[in-house]
Amino acid sequence: MKPENRKEEIVITAAKLFKEKGYSAVxxxxxAKAMGIKAxxxxxxxxxxxxxxxxxxxSLAEQFTQGMSLIxxxxxxxxxKLKQIVILHVDITARNTFGMASLNNDxxxxxxxxxxxxxxxxNYEDDLRNIINQGINSSEITNSNPDIMLFSMxxxxxxxYLWVPKKEDLNPKEFANELSKVFxxxxxx
Amino acid sequence: MKPENRKEEIVITAAKLFKEKGYSAVxxxxxAKAMGIKAxxxxxxxxxxxxxxxxxxxSLAEQFTQGMSLIxxxxxxxxxKLKQIVILHVDITARNTFGMASLNNDxxxxxxxxxxxxxxxxNYEDDLRNIINQGINSSEITNSNPDIMLFSMxxxxxxxYLWVPKKEDLNPKEFANELSKVFxxxxxx
DNA sequence: ACTTCAAACTAACACTTGTTAGTTTGAATT
DNA sequence: AATTCAAACTAACAAGTGTTAGTTTGAAGT
Numbered sequence: 001m002k003p004e005n006r007k008e009e010i011v012i013t014a015a016k017l018f019k020e021k022g023y024s025a026v027x028x029x030x031x032a033k034a035m036g037i038k039a040x041x042x043x044x045x046x047x048x049x050x051x052x053x054x055x056x057x058x059s060l061a062e063q064f065t066q067g068m069s070l071i072x073x074x075x076x077x078x079x080x081k082l083k084q085i086v087i088l089h090v091d092i093t094a095r096n097t098f099g100m101a102s103l104n105n106d107x108x109x110x111x112x113x114x115x116x117x118x119x120x121x122x123n124y125e126d127d128l129r130n131i132i133n134q135g136i137n138s139s140e141i142t143n144s145n146p147d148i149m150l151f152s153m154x155x156x157x158x159x160x161y162l163w164v165p166k167k168e169d170l171n172p173k174e175f176a177n178e179l180s181k182v183f184x185x186x187x188x189x
Numbered sequence: 190m191k192p193e194n195r196k197e198e199i200v201i202t203a204a205k206l207f208k209e210k211g212y213s214a215v216x217x218x219x220x221a222k223a224m225g226i227k228a229x230x231x232x233x234x235x236x237x238x239x240x241x242x243x244x245x246x247x248s249l250a251e252q253f254t255q256g257m258s259l260i261x262x263x264x265x266x267x268x269x270k271l272k273q274i275v276i277l278h279v280d281i282t283a284r285n286t287f288g289m290a291s292l293n294n295d296x297x298x299x300x301x302x303x304x305x306x307x308x309x310x311x312n313y314e315d316d317l318r319n320i321i322n323q324g325i326n327s328s329e330i331t332n333s334n335p336d337i338m339l340f341s342m343x344x345x346x347x348x349x350y351l352w353v354p355k356k357e358d359l360n361p362k363e364f365a366n367e368l369s370k371v372f373x374x375x376x377x378x
Numbered sequence: 379a380c381t382t383c384a385a386a387c388t389a390a391c392a393c394t395t396g397t398t399a400g401t402t403t404g405a406a407t408t
Numbered sequence: 409a410a411t412t413c414a415a416a417c418t419a420a421c422a423a424g425t426g427t428t429a430g431t432t433t434g435a436a437g438t
Contacts, residue, residue: 006415021297024213028396040397041416049396079377105294108210132376142378145359148367149376151352152345159344167336178337186375187321187338188268189331195385217426229427230386238426 007045009035012098014052019101019161023053023109053106054113056099061120063092068127078135082153083180085128089157090176093164100161128154153183196234198224201287203241208290208350212242212298242295243302245288250309252281257316267324271342272369274317278346279365282353289350317343342372 013034017026028049032039046052067088071081093100107117129150135141141149156179167175202223206215217238221228235241256277260270282289296306318339324330330338345368356364 022211022213022294024211025298027394029394037415038417040399040418043397044415082376105211109214135376139378141376142374144370145367147356148364149371151348152341152368152371155348155351156341156344159340159348162344163340170334175337178334179341181333182338182341182375184375184377185331186371186373186377187271187324187330188373189328216424218424226385227387229388229429232427233385 010042010045011052011055015056015096015098015102018053018056018106019098023102023106050111053102053109056102057107057110057117058113060092060096060099060103061117064088064124065120067092068124072127072131078131078138078140079184081131082135082183083176085131085153086157086180086183087173087176089160090164090172090179093160094172097161097165104158104161125150125154156183199231199234200241200244204245204285204287204291207242207245207295208287212291212295239300242291242298245291246296246299246306247302249281249285249288249292250306253277253313254309256281257313261316261320267320267327267329268373270320271324271372272365274320274342275346275369275372276362276365278349279353279361279368282349283361286350286354293347293350314339314343345372 010031014026014031017030017034020026028039028042031052032042035042068085071084071088074081074084076084107121108114110117129146132141132146132149136143136146164172164175170178199220203215203220206219206223209215217228217231220241221231224231257274260273260277263270263273265273296310297303299306318335321330321335321338325332325335353361353364359367
C-alpha cells in the first residue's frame with residue numbers, strides 16, 4: 001500500500017513548476033520548497049526526478065491514445081470525428097493544464113520511456129492524418145494538402161494549455177465548439 | 190572591431206542545441222564540444238550564456254515587430270494583412286528554424302531582457318488582434334469569438350519551426366499560401 | 379625577425395545538482 | 409506504555425555548473 005496521495009501532490013506541484021520554467025530548470029530543491037519540505041524528503045515518495053516527469057507525461061499520452069481509439073472506431077463521419085478530437089484535447093487540457101506543458105515541452109527529457117512516448121505520439125498523428133484523408137475521400141474535406149491541415153490543427157490543439165487557463169469565462173464545451181468552427185469553416189465571412 | 194563571425198557561429202551552434210534540449214539543459218561545455226573547442230574558449234567571443242540567449246531571441250522578436258509594423262500600416266484589407274502575416278512567419282522561420290525554438294520555449298530564461306521581450310510580444314499580439322477586429326467590422330471576417338481566431342492562428346504560426354524543416358519539398362511561398370487558405374476558408378469542402 | 383592579437387588552451391573557483399544514508403518526529407495501533 | 413511506520417529531517421557525496429585568470433599558439437602585418 002503506497003502513499004499515493006503525497007506522491008500525487010509532488011507530481012502536481014512539480015508539473016506546475018515545470019510549466020513555468022521547464023523540467024531542466026526546476027530543481028528537486030525547488031519542488032521541495034514549493035511543498036514546504038526539504039529535497040531529501042521527496043525521496044520518501046518518489047524514486048527520482050525522472051519518475052516525476054514520467055508520471056506526468058505518460059499518463060497524459062495514454063489518455064490521448066485511449067480517447068483517439070474511441071473516436072476513430074466510432075461510426076461518425078470525418079468532420080464529426082474531428083470535432084470529437086477537439087473536445088478530447090480541450091477536456092484533457094482543462095483538467096491538466098500544468099501537465100500539458102511538460103507533455104509538449106519536456107518529452108525529450110524522458111529516458112527509459114522516451115521510445116514508448118514517441119511511439120504513442122506517432123500513432124496518434126497517424127490516426128489523425130487518416131481521419132483527415134478519409135474526409136477528403138468522402139468529400140467532406142477540401143482536397144488541398146492534408147499535412148498542412150494536420151499541422152494547423154495539431155499545433156493549435158497542442159497549444160491549448162497556454163490559452164485554456166486564460167479563458168475561464170468560456171466553458172470547455174463552448175470553447176471546443178467555437179474552435180471546431182474555426183477549423184472547419186475558417187475565419188472568412 | 191569585434192570577431193563578429195565567430196560569435197555568430199557560437200550563437201547558431203547554441204541555437205541548434207537549444208532547439209533539441211532547451212536552454213537550461215544545454216551546458217557551455219555542450220556548446221563548446223559541438224564547435225570542437227573548450228568551454229572557456231567561448232568566453233573570448235561572448236560574455237555569458239545569457240548573452241547567447243539574448244542574441245537569439247531579441248533579434249527575432251525585433252524582426253517580427255518590424256514586419257508587423259510594415260503590415261499594419263499598409264493599406265491592404267484585413268484578409269490580405271493576415272496573409273502577409275503568415276508569410277512573415279514562414280519567412281522568418283524558414284531562415285531561422287533553430288532560433289525560433291528558443292523564442293517559443295526559452296524566453297522565460299531571459300534575465301535583463303525579459304521585460305523588453307514581453308513588451309514586444311504583447312504589442313505584437315495586440316496588433317494581430319486589431320487586424321482581426323477590423324476584419325470583423327468590415328465584414329471580411331466572420332463575427333465569432335476573435336480571441337479564438339487569434340489563438341488558433343498564433344498557435345499555428347508559433348509552431349511553424351517544428352514543421353517547416355520537415356517540409357523542404359514545399360517552398361516557403363507555397364507553404365504560406367496553403368496555410369493561409371486553411372485559416373481563411375477552413376478545411377470543409 | 380618582431381610585434382600584434384584573435385583565439386585557442388589549462389587549471390581552478392565557488393556553487394548547484396540529484397541523490398543516499400542514517401536519524402528524528404509524532405500520530406495511530408496495539 | 410510500547411510498538412509501528414509514514415514522513416519528515418540533517419549531513420554529506422560525487423558530479424556537473426557557469427565563469428575567471430593566466431598562458432600558449434600561430435598566422436598576419438610590419
